[in-house]
Amino acid sequence: MINEWVFLDFDGVVCDSIEECFQTSGLLLNFPQDDWGFLAGQQPPLIDLGEEYKARFRRVRPYIRSGEDYVVVHRLLEQHQDPQSQKAFDAALEQEGQARLEFYKKRLYVLRESLLKWQSDLWMSWNPLYPGIAEALKSVLNNPRVVILSTKKAEFIAAILKFHGVVWPAERIFYTNGRAKIAIVDEVAGRSASTLVDDQIDHLDFSHPFCRCRLALWGYASKEAREKDVPSWTLEQALEFLREL
Numbered sequence: 639m640i641n642e643w644v645f646l647d648f649d650g651v652v653c654d655s656i657e658e659c660f661q662t663s664g665l666l667l668n669f670p671q672d673d674w675g676f677l678a679g680q681q682p683p684l685i686d687l688g689e690e691y692k693a694r695f696r697r698v699r700p701y702i703r704s705g706e707d708y709v710v711v712h713r714l715l716e717q718h719q720d721p722q723s724q725k726a727f728d729a730a731l732e733q734e735g736q737a738r739l740e741f742y743k744k745r746l747y748v749l750r751e752s753l754l755k756w757q758s759d760l761w762m763s764w765n766p767l768y769p770g771i772a773e774a775l776k777s778v779l780n781n782p783r784v785v786i787l788s789t790k791k792a793e794f795i796a797a798i799l800k801f802h803g804v805v806w807p808a809e810r811i812f813y814t815n816g817r818a819k820i821a822i823v824d825e826v827a828g829r830s831a832s833t834l835v836d837d838q839i840d841h842l843d844f845s846h847p848f849c850r851c852r853l854a855l856w857g858y859a860s861k862e863a864r865e866k867d868v869p870s871w872t873l874e875q876a877l878e879f880l881r882e883l
């Protein structure tokens with residue numbers, strides 16, 4: 639066992655969650671004031687705006703840093719103001735304002751909790767893992783230095799992994815709660831060698847003295863990020879790395 643910390647992002651590294659994000663953020667916009675109690679008795683109406691809309695949603699996905707950003711994506715697409723760069727999207731987030739983003743964030747968690755409680759099979763079906771990831775995670779289940787580091791709350795990650803047969807220890811799922819990922823890496827790993835794998839380039843620091851950062855190419859890495867020629871891994875390379883730990 640190599641004595642190294644490993645931090646894995648969740649959405650876009652472990653889990654291909656775009657359908658979940660598409661559906662939950664769309665539901666939130668369609669039922670802004672709902673308490674989601676109706677989910678106890680029936681499935682939510684699915685968001686179906688056609689394939690072209692979905693393709694546009696996917697094109698913007700690389701600019702997402704946190705769950706509430708998806709709500710803003712839907713709003714921009716509906717107004718035919720598709721952001722063309724990270725900078726343009728960040729400007730739209732700024733315009734939305736911190737208070738509204740916080741509101742979306744809280745409401746999305748209430749919605750997710752309700753879906754997980756009452757429509758668990760449907761919600762799980764929106765959260766497939768990337769091929770080979772479940773087996774790779776199982777192979778490092780007993781390595782206490784392999785952790786998941788995500789902007790998504792730990793309880794949802796644990797539930798998704800369990801659904802896919804991976805009983806991952808809760809204490810090895812770190813929720814950023816608004817903090818920079820690299821600051822959490824520094825706190826946990828200190829001066830020990832570590833690796834951080836993430837598909838959002840802004841979470842990575844390629845000149846970090848102790849942490850090897852790798853851009854995950856199988857996830858939602860943006861075209862701009864891919865063109866920067868930074869250290870990156872394919873899914874196969876990441877699986878190989880995990881298998882060798």
Ligand SMILES: [Mg+2]
Pocket residue numbers: 647648649650651836837838857
């Ligand atoms: Mg990600």
